[in-house]
Amino acid sequence: MRLSTRLQLSFMMFLEFFTWGAWFVTLGTFVLHNLKGTSDGDISTAFLTQSYGAVIAPFIVGILADRFFSAQIMLGVIHLVGAVLLWCCGSTTEFGAFFPLVLTYMVLYMPTLALVNAISFRQMSDPSKDFSLIRVFGTLGWIVAGNIIGYLGWEQSNMLQLTFKMAAISSLALGLYSFSLPKTPPLKKGSKIDVREILGLDAIGMLKDKSYLIFFISSILISIPLAFYYNFTNPFLNEIHMKAAAGTQSLGQVSEVLFMLIIPFLFRRLGVKWMLAIGMAAWGVRYFLFAHGDIDAKLWMLIIGLLLHGVCYDFFFVTGQIFTDRKAGEKFKSSAQGFVTLATYGVGMLIGFLISGPIVGHFKTGPDTHDWQSIWMIPAAIAVTVLLFFMIAFKDKDKTQTKVINY
Template sequence: MGIKARLIIMNFLQFFVWGSWLISLGNYMGGVLGFSGLQIGSIYTTMGVASLFMPGLMGIVADRWINAERVLGICHIVGALFLIYASTIQDYSLFYFAMLFHSFAYMPTIALNNSVSYTVLEKKGYNIVKDFPPIRVWGTVGFICAMWVVDICGWTQSPYQLYVSAGAALFLGVYAFTMPAAPPLMVQAKKSWSSSLGLDAFVLFKQRKMAVFFIFAMLLGAALQITNAFGGPFLDDFKSAYPDSFAVQHPNLLLSISQISETLFILSIPFFLSRFGIKRVMMFSMLAWALRFSLFGFGNPDDRLYLLIISMVIYGMAFDFFNISGSLFVEREADPTIRSSAQGLFMIMCNGVGAFIGGLASGWIVDFFTVNGVKDWQSIWFTFAAYAIILAVIFPFAFRYKHDPMILNDSKE
């Protein structure tokens, strides 16, 4: 089997593990375990907590002592064990800590997966910029397939979704050990601890435009956590009014349209960045989040199903235009000597701090609009939409950046 095919399998499984439960676990926690909105949100914040430091720590291990593919394999095997343990728990506190330790193991694997892919492609003489994206897109395909498997098997409100994820993680953990070696490099081994953790990138906060950019990236990361945690429970609450509707019977199939849309909008990013620049592209993302949440507020699985479908399609713009475009912006603006650390800082702000804030705040809002166990979803989604609109109004005044439409990337001031 060719090395590209092997990397496709690795990337497919990497996100299959995540997609098996990320979107549907809220259904299981709320509908079966009876957790409150705040409790559901807090469990989703475990990914944010882990993203604050675990990718850096595991990066140190891979940089200094152990091959990256072996660290990747160990993390997936450990994470699988905690998922299996979580599937047996009904107590909130124990479930929280099981998912927290799973996040400690899983979140570093996103960066490790990329590191192994880059190293292998480079050793084989491939162009990383050209050859990695077609491989990475199979990760999104894996995420979608996992959602479909869980949905079609009727496991969106079952602990079996955790078993599916754990099984894939165990397989990937063993598979990672068979990948070509990605050993520690002597140059990397001489980096300081602060550099390995990405702390040297904090110098970017001295630039006003970068400080503002990172703050809004964090706030948009919170918006992403909202849709991850409560998209499934929202659709599930229609089961009494529309028990036979497609959206209630197959919530993951409907929600997977968001990931399909994501793969398509990735292809449009070069055009939008070249034509409009990062400032307007980020504003498009904020307005897309506001529209997505608003359509959730107006939609239902019956005569307004089309509004929910449109909302799923808009997700691709909402996510890619701040996550992918933001990463490209950081890549250009950061000094080459701290480029990797700057990408780590961007992940910390979005998937760490942003996810933590989004999980707690969204859980509190859901509980605030819940009376006698009944959630006022329209008020909940309109509150989230108002949040995104406020960001879109403030951002252009706070973020000062001049765009030159004649070049692909934005010009520095």
């Protein structure tokens, strides 16, 4: 790959995830403190838009980008429209006006995650070596966004509407920049639209394999406690008065980068079952640390809980992608990845978003206080239960080592 192309794609990834991280991390705190008359349940409702977007995204990409329009053109148009929607989100003061705007935005944004990947892959001769070096700039974009919010003190000064304005400017820049990206025309132009293929349902036959069925069920179930993290970590840290909470949360993305680099080495030594198990166990440990940590003597517990994000996410989800790739075979690789993404970000997190709000609301102890110890022990218990189910039921008969992908 030419250096100029590598730099183009890296900057694209940076802006893509900077735009998302600029407002998504602090969304829960924004809903509670910047919109009138909101409750913990409204936080869950706002985050549900991600799951709705994840369900609809395959149709937008599978029908439009694969068959009618070049990926870079679609990416540009979506982000230009997204810039307007984000700016409007930051100007609202009522949840009734905010929700349809953020819902429309997420339905448009979630497909761009597939579009930036498609644009990148089409320029690479060996994605297994090149992609991680491009994708890491997306994580850096998320980290930079969180640290800007923390440095400027927007959480403490109740100025989180500015996160949407910052994201809108970033989205506008990416929208205009996208038209200069390498041309990525549709590969299936003129082909028949197949809904089963678009949703990844062609890979449903993989569930006949018992080991993959157990993994698939575990993926859905472990995504439920994951929703608690996305929904309420930032409101939790701000409620206990952690300074620069969004910036501190970016430690999770730092660890994500580090653990991505060592996954290939650990994978060879531990294998699928133990990699997945360690990832699930980390969720339980993280929530236990959140439940018992504070910003004084036990601050270390919160920091370790945040740093465990790399283990929680990479060990389970990245390992799961590798496992899915191995089980699918050449014919259903794309469908299989779409299928498991629909199950986790669509079904699993949808359930998590629906139940987390009422649970947090149940443990509300005052106008701006909660019994966070009781709250965090619930997703911890869910994660441990899923881990036990997985350890007992998962028996991968295929003992051969999978090809390790350098993520």
